[in-house]
Amino acid sequence: MSDYKSMTAAEIAKAVSSGKLSAVEITKEALELARTEGEKLNAFITLCEEKALNQAAEIDQKVKKGRDGTPPPAFPLCGVPVAIKDNISYTGYKTTCGSHILEDYQPPYDATVMQNLIKAGAVIIGKTNMDEFAVGSSNETSYFGPVKNPVGDDLVPGGSSGGSSAAVAAGIVPIAFGSETGGSVRQPASFCGIQALKPTYGGISRYGLVAFGSSLDQISPFARNAHDLALAYQAASGYDANDSTSLNYERPDFVSLLTSDKKFKIGVPKEFFAEGLDPEVEKSVRAAIDKLRQDGHTVEELSLPLIDQSIAAYYTIACAEASSNLARYDGVKFGLRESGDKSLAEMYADSRSVGFGDEVKRRIMLGTYVLSSGYYDAYYQKASQVREMIRREFEKAFEQYDLLIGPTTPTAAFKFGEKIDDPLAMYLSDVYVASANLTGMPALSIPCGQTSDDRPSGLQFTGPGKGERELFQVARIWERLS
Amino acid sequence: MVSSAQTKEIIYQPVIGLEVHAQLQTETKIFCGCKVAYGEDPNSLTCPICLGLPGALPVLNKRAVEFAMRMIIAVGGSVNERSVFARKNYFYPDLPKGYQISQFDKPIGTGGSVRYNVGKEPERICRLTRIHLEEDAGKSLHPEAGESQTRVDLNRCGTPLIEIVSEPDLASPQEAYAYLVRLKQLLQYLQVCTGDMEKGHLRCDANISVRPVGQEKLGTRTELKNMNSFKGVERALTFEIDRQVKLLRAGGEVEQASLLWDEKKQMAEPMRSKEESHDYRYFPEPDLLNLTISSEWIEKVTSDLPELPETRKKRFVSEYNIREYDAVVLTDSRELADFYEQVMNQFDDAQAAANWIQTEYLKTLNDLKISIDQFPVRPKQVASLLGLVKSGKISGKMAKTVYAEMVSRATDDTESDFTPEVIVEELGLVQVSDESTIVPIVEKIIADNEPQVTAYRGGKDKLFGFFVGQVMKETKGQANPEIVNRLLKERLDS
Numbered sequence: 001m002s003d004y005k006s007m008t009a010a011e012i013a014k015a016v017s018s019g020k021l022s023a024v025e026i027t028k029e030a031l032e033l034a035r036t037e038g039e040k041l042n043a044f045i046t047l048c049e050e051k052a053l054n055q056a057a058e059i060d061q062k063v064k065k066g067r068d069g070t071p072p073p074a075f076p077l078c079g080v081p082v083a084i085k086d087n088i089s090y091t092g093y094k095t096t097c098g099s100h101i102l103e104d105y106q107p108p109y110d111a112t113v114m115q116n117l118i119k120a121g122a123v124i125i126g127k128t129n130m131d132e133f134a135v136g137s138s139n140e141t142s143y144f145g146p147v148k149n150p151v152g153d154d155l156v157p158g159g160s161s162g163g164s165s166a167a168v169a170a171g172i173v174p175i176a177f178g179s180e181t182g183g184s185v186r187q188p189a190s191f192c193g194i195q196a197l198k199p200t201y202g203g204i205s206r207y208g209l210v211a212f213g214s215s216l217d218q219i220s221p222f223a224r225n226a227h228d229l230a231l232a233y234q235a236a237s238g239y240d241a242n243d244s245t246s247l248n249y250e251r252p253d254f255v256s257l258l259t260s261d262k263k264f265k266i267g268v269p270k271e272f273f274a275e276g277l278d279p280e281v282e283k284s285v286r287a288a289i290d291k292l293r294q295d296g297h298t299v300e301e302l303s304l305p306l307i308d309q310s311i312a313a314y315y316t317i318a319c320a321e322a323s324s325n326l327a328r329y330d331g332v333k334f335g336l337r338e339s340g341d342k343s344l345a346e347m348y349a350d351s352r353s354v355g356f357g358d359e360v361k362r363r364i365m366l367g368t369y370v371l372s373s374g375y376y377d378a379y380y381q382k383a384s385q386v387r388e389m390i391r392r393e394f395e396k397a398f399e400q401y402d403l404l405i406g407p408t409t410p411t412a413a414f415k416f417g418e419k420i421d422d423p424l425a426m427y428l429s430d431v432y433v434a435s436a437n438l439t440g441m442p443a444l445s446i447p448c449g450q451t452s453d454d455r456p457s458g459l460q461f462t463g464p465g466k467g468e469r470e471l472f473q474v475a476r477i478w479e480r481l482s
Numbered sequence: 483m484v485s486s487a488q489t490k491e492i493i494y495q496p497v498i499g500l501e502v503h504a505q506l507q508t509e510t511k512i513f514c515g516c517k518v519a520y521g522e523d524p525n526s527l528t529c530p531i532c533l534g535l536p537g538a539l540p541v542l543n544k545r546a547v548e549f550a551m552r553m554i555i556a557v558g559g560s561v562n563e564r565s566v567f568a569r570k571n572y573f574y575p576d577l578p579k580g581y582q583i584s585q586f587d588k589p590i591g592t593g594g595s596v597r598y599n600v601g602k603e604p605e606r607i608c609r610l611t612r613i614h615l616e617e618d619a620g621k622s623l624h625p626e627a628g629e630s631q632t633r634v635d636l637n638r639c640g641t642p643l644i645e646i647v648s649e650p651d652l653a654s655p656q657e658a659y660a661y662l663v664r665l666k667q668l669l670q671y672l673q674v675c676t677g678d679m680e681k682g683h684l685r686c687d688a689n690i691s692v693r694p695v696g697q698e699k700l701g702t703r704t705e706l707k708n709m710n711s712f713k714g715v716e717r718a719l720t721f722e723i724d725r726q727v728k729l730l731r732a733g734g735e736v737e738q739a740s741l742l743w744d745e746k747k748q749m750a751e752p753m754r755s756k757e758e759s760h761d762y763r764y765f766p767e768p769d770l771l772n773l774t775i776s777s778e779w780i781e782k783v784t785s786d787l788p789e790l791p792e793t794r795k796k797r798f799v800s801e802y803n804i805r806e807y808d809a810v811v812l813t814d815s816r817e818l819a820d821f822y823e824q825v826m827n828q829f830d831d832a833q834a835a836a837n838w839i840q841t842e843y844l845k846t847l848n849d850l851k852i853s854i855d856q857f858p859v860r861p862k863q864v865a866s867l868l869g870l871v872k873s874g875k876i877s878g879k880m881a882k883t884v885y886a887e888m889v890s891r892a893t894d895d896t897e898s899d900f901t902p903e904v905i906v907e908e909l910g911l912v913q914v915s916d917e918s919t920i921v922p923i924v925e926k927i928i929a930d931n932e933p934q935v936t937a938y939r940g941g942k943d944k945l946f947g948f949f950v951g952q953v954m955k956e957t958k959g960q961a962n963p964e965i966v967n968r969l970l971k972e973r974l975d976s
Binding site for chain 2: 087088089095097102105107108109111206207208209210211213214215241242243244245320321323324326327328330332333334344348368371372373376380
């Protein structure tokens with residue numbers, strides 16, 4: 001069985017549930033790849049070998065029982081190896097968030113998304129590397145070292161979900177989950193040449209996802225094709241009473257609705273083609289727009305001027321929330337503790353100074369500042385108002401258009417070290433992705449052409465709230481056209 | 483510069499506002515399913531949510547919202563249709579998330595007032611600024627002798643609280659005390675808080691300033707913390723007013739500060755400046771939706787509100803025809819008023835029952851140092867006992883003996899059916915009310931004591947007691963004293 005790497009999740013699920021392939025064999029293969037190629041890429045922090053093999057054996061058992069008489073239960077991800085970003089709580093293993101401060105932390109409970117995936121028959125093979133506490137756009141802030149982009153050893157995979165992205169791009173798993181706060185799956189998907197969906201805020205329960213910017217965070221799937229992406233989202237999403245911000249509505253059957261001959265009305269915000277956009281990326285995206293037009297879709301330019309404010313609003317809000325969310329790592333109850341024999345204040349300061357990396361500290365300081373008395377109105381408050389205005393601007397656009405289109409990132413994958421010392425340049429690489437997090441609307445990144453030196457670039461579709469179905473459909477259309 | 487001779491003339495008037503935290507007696511915590519209980523093993527009532535573990539999220543307990551609504555409605559405040567939870571950020575070991583979920587600029591309740599009395603003076607009103615919902619923190623158990631480490635118990639963490647903030651309408655420590663008494667009474671009537679300040683179920687901080695009488699502008703205020711009884715609040719305020727007035731009279735200035743009351747030393751001392759210089763960096767809690775409360779919900783809570791003390795007091799006066807003073811005492815707590823009404827369900831002499839509860843009942847609580855819910859005798863038994871007295875079967879004096887016996891038998895056994903009838907029987911305490919039995923004894927006593935009869939009839943009224951005593955002695959105390967009195971009077975005064 002040598003073609004595992006090229007199999008889709010749908011094919012694996014079909015083969016395993018019909019008994020043609022054994023989930024245990026598939027799992028062993030995925031684990032072996034994780035140990036070899038994954039190791040080279042530094043994509044994983046922890047492999048969940050024992051639990052994965054048990055899950056796989058259980059699935060094989062159930063399939064066998066089904067063949068012996070009782071019909072097999074429907075497992076949409078039957079025996080599909082899945083990798084999970086290491087900021088999603090999963091019992092039995094560490095959840096490090098790519099940080100020294102949580103290097104040895106083991107959660108005593110499972111995130112809701114883990115329960116959903118296991119219920120769907122997924123086999124969780126490992127926890128993937130990531131930027132520390134999901135702050136970063138290049139995976140260079142991980143305490144466990146950077147992840148390499150399978151496209152090229154010297155290229156960053158993007159961040160913060162770089163490990164999950166690299167694992168899918170390298171064929172180690174057909175599906176992986178990351179998390180988004182401001183483009184953290186779309187940007188790496190674009191850099192690694194795969195697909196990713198940032199769902200509508202509330203689409204997938206956040207219960208068990210270690211918080212970075214709570215009002216922006218969303219667990220998000222990666223896959224190599226639209227069908228697998230829809231499968232992954234369908235299995236993971238659902239209302240969860242444990243997450244007050246979870247959306248309580250009946251999700252459509254995204255997978256069966258995937259193929260559509262609908263002709264979409266697509267808007268092209270001209271702000272997505274602003275200064276700083278790599279001409280090669282622009283060329284690919286413009287070509288894609290032409291192809292869609294030729295396919296019969298209406299594609300029109302429009303202006304959403306507030307997009308230019310999205311990076312400022314995003315970083316203000318994300319940092320503010322992060323500064324509060326990261327307060328619990330204080331050395332008192334779990335995680336790293338330094339200077340336990342000194343005063344309380346020293347213990348706090350030393351644990352946090354040693355436990356957090358530079359980028360995390362920078363965000364905590366920025367966030368603390370924008371919430372401070374005397375500055376709140378000028379920064380946090382204003383950013384919240386801008387956020388609301390951006391949301392309204394997008395909502396208005398969706399009164400006219402089914403979808404919006406543009407590049408996912410202004411450039412293709414950059415090199416290690418290129419931006420790590422220039423935070424502002426790094427932050428600006430999120431310029432096209434941040435608005436979807438601010439508005440809570442879903443957005444999908446799909447490969448679209450390459451630069452002359454073979455680095456993939458990404459096409460981004462944004463939909464209105466709960467518009468995942470249309471995003472999967474247009475992704476499927478684009479797969480046919482490209 | 484005002485000379486000290488002049489400043490001595492100035493009379494200062496205190497201005498006091500209170501911030502009261504009341505723990506809501508819900509079954510479970512405000513944001514998770516953990517039980518709310520007192521005195522369990524440390525950290526046994528915890529889960530990922532109240533421990534603040536990474537990834538855990540709060541889910542609002544509707545019951546806590548309802549309890550807050552009860553209080554807001556009862557004080558005549560308005561329940562805000564939309565309120566917002568906010569994070570109050572600060573570091574402390576018993577605050578596991580590094581922030582407390584509270585409410586800031588959009589609380590659940592606004593306005594309202596509390597009426598209170600100081601002694602016999604006319605009723606006064608203290609306006610309320612706001613009532614908001616928040617979660618309690620855990621408890622730091624600081625090292626005792628021989629220990630070196632502080633321990634943290636997070637059982638309390640996540641217990642729902644309401645903070646009741648008053649306007650600075652209280653003009654003396656006595657008023658503050660009276661206000662607290664009424665606030666506690668309301669909370670108890672509404673069954674939203676036990677009101678037990680010693681157990682920390684009710685906590686009170688006080689803001690206090692003084693200003694010359696007649697001056698509009700408020701003086702600089704200080705904040706008093708760490709009082710653990712109502713009397714402690716009164717004493718701390720008295721101390722602080724005295725300190726501020728002395729300071730001002732000596733030409734000094736009051737500095738804005740937080741002071742910790744030390745009950746042992748009976749003085750308030752400033753907190754270290756580091757401890758009070760907080761910038762809480764409030765911002766809306768992104769893990770919770772805005773709290774919206776429908777008018778239907780408000781109506782439902784309003785109509786389900788129990789009878790409040792003021793209304794109940796008035797009803798007691800009109801329905802039972804008892805004295806207003808008695809009605810005040812009986813409606814002091816909901817449980818006491820309930821007890822009275824349960825007795826009255828099976829007994830028809832309202833004043834006798836009121837008298838009995840104000841003497842025997844309250845004395846028992848005092849003697850046994852128990853609370854009302856631990857009172858060992860059921861209302862039904864009390865009604866029977868009072869019935870026996872009223873019908874003349876036993877005397878009031880016998881009733882005391884019977885009651886003492888009822889209490890001692892019932893103390894260890896709440897299911898006791900030691901009814902007063904049984905005890906009366908066992909102790910042979912039946913009162914003799916049959917005149918045909920008493921008359922011969924009365925006549926015998928009069929016949930046997932010729933000199934005393936002469937003296938009595940000659941004006942020595944005090945001798946009447948002598949005759950009563952003789953009859954009682956002859957009947958071993960079982961003769962009905964009313965009948966004895968009447969029979970003696972008929973014969974001696976004729």
